[in-house]
Amino acid sequence: MAGQKPPSDPRKDDAPPPPQDAGAGWLAISYLIGGMLVWGGIGWLVDHWIGTKGIAMGIGAVIGGAAGVYLIVRRLGA
Amino acid sequence: MTGQTIVLADTPFPPTVEDFYPPSIAPWGEQSYWFTKITLLVWLSVAILIIYFLVSYRKPQLVPTKKQWLAESIYGFVRNNIAVDMIGREGVRFAPYLASLFCFIFVMNLWGIIPFFQISPNSHIAFPIVLALISWVLFIYLGFKKHGAGYLKFALVPPAPWFILPILVPIEFFSNFIVRPFSLAVRLFANMFAGHMLLLVFTLGGFAMINSNVLLAPISILSWAMTIALTFLDFAVIALQAYVFTVLTASYIQGSLAEGH
Numbered sequence: 001m002a003g004q005k006p007p008s009d010p011r012k013d014d015a016p017p018p019p020q021d022a023g024a025g026w027l028a029i030s031y032l033i034g035g036m037l038v039w040g041g042i043g044w045l046v047d048h049w050i051g052t053k054g055i056a057m058g059i060g061a062v063i064g065g066a067a068g069v070y071l072i073v074r075r076l077g078a
Numbered sequence: 079m080t081g082q083t084i085v086l087a088d089t090p091f092p093p094t095v096e097d098f099y100p101p102s103i104a105p106w107g108e109q110s111y112w113f114t115k116i117t118l119l120v121w122l123s124v125a126i127l128i129i130y131f132l133v134s135y136r137k138p139q140l141v142p143t144k145k146q147w148l149a150e151s152i153y154g155f156v157r158n159n160i161a162v163d164m165i166g167r168e169g170v171r172f173a174p175y176l177a178s179l180f181c182f183i184f185v186m187n188l189w190g191i192i193p194f195f196q197i198s199p200n201s202h203i204a205f206p207i208v209l210a211l212i213s214w215v216l217f218i219y220l221g222f223k224k225h226g227a228g229y230l231k232f233a234l235v236p237p238a239p240w241f242i243l244p245i246l247v248p249i250e251f252f253s254n255f256i257v258r259p260f261s262l263a264v265r266l267f268a269n270m271f272a273g274h275m276l277l278l279v280f281t282l283g284g285f286a287m288i289n290s291n292v293l294l295a296p297i298s299i300l301s302w303a304m305t306i307a308l309t310f311l312d313f314a315v316i317a318l319q320a321y322v323f324t325v326l327t328a329s330y331i332q333g334s335l336a337e338g339h
Contacts, residue, residue, distance in 0.1 A: 026326065034253035067245045074236050
């Protein structure tokens with residue numbers, strides 16, 4: 001037992017920097033939902049302001065969804 | 079037996095949100111929410127963690143004792159597998175915060191399945207909100223410290239042509255500064271709330287069935303067996319949620335410290 005070595009668990013102090021996409025999944029989801037919520041919400045306000053019944057909210061949600069996809073591509077894509 | 083049946087007869091079903099507000103256990107004063115089982119469990123969690131780590135590290139040995147081994151394993155796990163893996167070399171200086179966060183959330187969640195306590199303080203959203211706010215302030219502070227005022231541009235302005243930016247910047251703001259703390263808090267709270275509610279439904283449901291008709295007794299027993307199985311499932315959820323909260327905090331810290339896109 002005397003010559004037994006302790007388990008060599010590396011301390012990882014000299015580890016290489018982690019990949020940038022750690023947590024990318026959560027980021028993608030929050031962009032998708034966030035895009036639709038933000039611009040859908042702004043569209044909802046516009047609806048209230050000019051008295052339409054949801055057309056601006058619909059357009060906003062579509063634009064927001066598209067912008068969310070675009071953001072995912074720019075931030076997480078190649 | 080009869081006495082027991084009478085008590086069981088007024089078992090309320092279904093469980094409500096009121097079940098999450100145990101009565102005051104302070105021996106003085108009128109009934110209020112200032113000192114309840116929840117309060118007690120929070121103080122107990124803090125005390126257990128402080129005392130356990132103090133005792134385990136009081137006389138550190140080269141060949142660790144069992145206590146010391148466990149404490150070192152927990153810290154080593156958070157340090158190597160969360161802090162360093164997510165943040166990189168710089169992550170070592172956040173390991174103490176992340177390890178405290180992990181242990182605190184884990185112990186707080188664990189009260190949900192410990193017999194005679196069986197409710198997690200984290201099933202009250204106030205506690206996850208405060209924890210999420212601490213992480214939120216931390217990663218914003220680190221971002222400003224690292225990038226100066228340029229952090230706002232770094233966090234809000236994605237690499238894109240200028241004419242799309244007005245559409246993208248609100249989404250970035252929403253996703254980075256509002257969704258992050260909100261989802262951290264709600265994810266933890268909802269898991270603990272649902273876990274407690276599920277156990278209540280199966281336990282009280284068993285009583286409700288056996289009280290309405292004795293022929294339903296086998297199903298009641300099945301329901302209680304399910305409670306035991308669900309308790310084990312809840313343990314998995316408890317460990318997972320403590321881990322997820324810590325990993326996401328580390329990921330946000332990493333995002334604030336990153337050099338560029």
